[in-house]
Amino acid sequence: MILEEWGWATDFAEAFAPFNDGRHLPARVIRGEKNYFRVLSPVGELTVRFTGKIRHHAGGRPDLPVVGDWVVVAPQGQERGTIVAQLPRRNSFSRNLSGRRKGKEQRAEEQVIAANVDLVIIVSGLDQDFNLRRIERYLTLVSSSGAAAVLILNKADLCPDPAVCVKEVKNVAGTTPVVVCSALEPLQLLPLQQYLKPGQTVAFLGSSGVGKSTIVNGLLGEDRQKIAAVSSSDGKGRHTTTHRELFLLPQGGVLMDNPGMRELHLWGESADLEESFADILTLAQKCRFRNCSHDHEPGCAVQQAAVAGTLDSDRLASYLKLKNELHALGRGRK
Ligand SMILES: Nc1nc2c(ncn2[C@@H]2O[C@H](COP(=O)(O)OP(=O)(O)OP(=O)(O)O)[C@@H](O)[C@H]2O)c(=O)[nH]1
Ligand SMILES: [Mg+2]
Ligand SMILES: [Zn+2]
Known part of the structure; x- marks a missing residue:
């Protein structure tokens, strides 16, 4: 297993150096479950839990490991281990969870969505999903994380005149590149290749049903992610993807598929x-x-x-x- 393929680099290696004692492994969180994580380590995939000590030091949720994090694992046997430390993040995305609850005064609550992402591809559907205001919200989220952004306008086949939408999007996108495609046509995903680079992590964000998993499958060249059987008629989607997860591209590069977010309240300045x-x-x-x-x-x-x-x-x-x-x-x- 070559860790560099999964984004391992000198800054993470330096942070890991104090743990490099033969009893610990560096690993990347590729999937989070309720009580455990799947991580990718030099000896392959492991199922790991985190120690109460980390939970205690974290002082709350924002500091606990999330998908994309690099962590220090003490392996136990061939397939299991414990997370004993988390390496500093290059960046992370957060949203404000309290906005989801109704009520007057809400205490803000940060939820870190993912960490160590180089590029975010914001996916929007050129169907009923199309909403410039939502695109602005996503662009602001990405700029607060420090990652680069690309906008995909998917489902071009369902739009009578994509050029009109593209023009409107360019007015709000500033310098962010805009790509129009139909993920059902693999050839139309070719322009995305320029954004995929070995060792770089690319996250897909967007509402449920816009085609994130369809695009991820198209780029991976195999059906790794379940997609909605048919587009829902109201265009709102069905939350087919329920976990965020990292996938390795055959030609290098790491893709992160995300569940569609029903509401996105910003966490930033x-x-x-x-x-x-x-x-x-x-x-x-x-x-x-x-x-x-x-x-x-x-x-x-x-x-x-x-x-x-x-x-x-x-x-x-x-x-x-x-x-x-x-x-x-x-x-x-x-
Ligand atoms: N017509 C058309 N349908 C598409 C296109 N891309 C995806 N779809 C369909 O849209 C539906 C939703 O696609 P998904 O890939 O599951 O969407 P998602 O963004 O991953 O949704 P969540 O996992 O719920 O967040 C599926 O039925 C896809 O076949 C496209 O370019 N054109
Ligand atoms: Mg999905
Ligand atoms: Zn003014």
Whole structure:
């Protein structure tokens, strides 16, 4: 087993050095179950649990291992082991779980979704799923993680005029590359090859039913992931994938398939909007007040652009909504 194929690199090796005593193995979490993990180690796949000590030191959920993490394992026998430490993450994605519950004052609760991801491919369907506001939300999530992003507009076969949607998406995507395809046609996945590199981890994110697992199977060249038998007629999907999991590509590169997220509440800071809403931040430099909220102030260049139609007013509303969400989060996590 060559660990480098799974993304092992010198920074992780340095962090592992103190454990390199012949009794421990480095391993990557490739799948998480309720009470155990599957990890990939130099001696192959192992089923591991984590010690109470890690649970104690973690001081809460965000620090516990997630899929993508590199961990230190004390092997027991041929197939089992215990996670004794977690190596520092390069990056991670989080969402705010408290947003899922109804109620007035909610304490923010961070859920780390995945770790050590180089590139996120955000998948959107060109069917009823198509929603620019959701795409903006995903782009903001990715920019807060520090990973690179690519947008896939899948199910092109179900869209009478994909070019119209692509144009709208490009208005919100900034510099993020946009790829249009139908995952049912393997040849249409070829443009994705340029984003897959040996040792790099690529995660697929998007709503349920958009075709993430279909794309993963297409790239792996085999049906590893179960996909929905038929597209559901309301376009909402069915949560076919229930676990996130890493897969090794035959030509190198690691793919992470994810369950579709029903709701995505952000975990981050207002600054995370700087990349996903760079156009608004550029306009804001011309606002009369430096701390303009772009809501009601006189001399607001952002509002003026929305009135003039050079900035989509729905996009501005989306920006203000996400900004409020992140501000509220800043208060809630204190
Ligand atoms: N028409 C059409 N159907 C597609 C395309 N890609 C995927 N599908 C269908 O869409 C349905 C959902 O695909 P999945 O790959 O299971 O979707 P998913 O994003 O993995 O969904 P979850 O696992 O629930 O998050 C399946 O019936 C696929 O066959 C496409 O490009 N065009
Ligand atoms: Mg799936
Ligand atoms: Zn303003």
